[in-house]
Amino acid sequence: MKITIDTETRPTGTVSNLMIGYFFFRIFVGLNLFLHGFMRILTGVSEWATPQAETFVDTYLPMPLVHLALNTIPYWEAFIGACMTLGLWTRWAFIGGLSFMFVLLYGHLTRQNWGGAHTVMHYGIYYWLMLVLIKQNWLALDNRKTPLA
Numbered sequence: 513m514k515i516t517i518d519t520e521t522r523p524t525g526t527v528s529n530l531m532i533g534y535f536f537f538r539i540f541v542g543l544n545l546f547l548h549g550f551m552r553i554l555t556g557v558s559e560w561a562t563p564q565a566e567t568f569v570d571t572y573l574p575m576p577l578v579h580l581a582l583n584t585i586p587y588w589e590a591f592i593g594a595c596m597t598l599g600l601w602t603r604w605a606f607i608g609g610l611s612f613m614f615v616l617l618y619g620h621l622t623r624q625n626w627g628g629a630h631t632v633m634h635y636g637i638y639y640w641l642m643l644v645l646i647k648q649n650w651l652a653l654d655n656r657k658t659p660l661a
Contacts (some may be wrong), residue, residue, distance in 0.1 A: 525618060531650035534642070538649070539597055541638050545609065546593025552586035560586070571622045581615065588618040589613055596642075599652020 552560045561582035568578045582656060595605035613636040620628040649655070 526632065527650055528648075531643075531648045534645055534648035535651045537638075538602070538642060538652075540596075541635075542593050542596025542605075542641070544593070545589050546597055549586040549589025549591070549593060551592060556582055557586050565625055567625075568619070573590055573619075581619070585616075599649060599654050600650055602652055602654050603643070603646055606639050606646070609639040610643070611638060 536606045561579070564582050565575065565578050568575070573579075588608075589612075592605050595601050596609065613632050615638070617629055617632045620626075620632060
């Protein structure tokens, strides 16, 4: 069964409303993730990671692994978010974002933080939706016309 999403007729080379909407959605989600990481890096990763680590004390996860994950999360957020915002390596950014959301979901579930898990599930849906609709990725660095593209 084939489902068509972009049903509006438009001359070749013009931008559809779906493409414009996709662009803004990609920017919103990418900027959200980027600034999560960037602000944590700017204000000091340990200022955020240390209190977060305390919430994992009563879980079965080994604390060295928890500290490693928490100290790398802001850098992954900034990198994946920047790629999404710029539309650079977009497909891989979405796959990375989905994988990242899996890690976050696992962390929330091990601490039984059901509210946090619900939030992560929403972001997972956003990344999945953008990956599925990636042909609508209009204004992105991935679309530049260079030999390296």
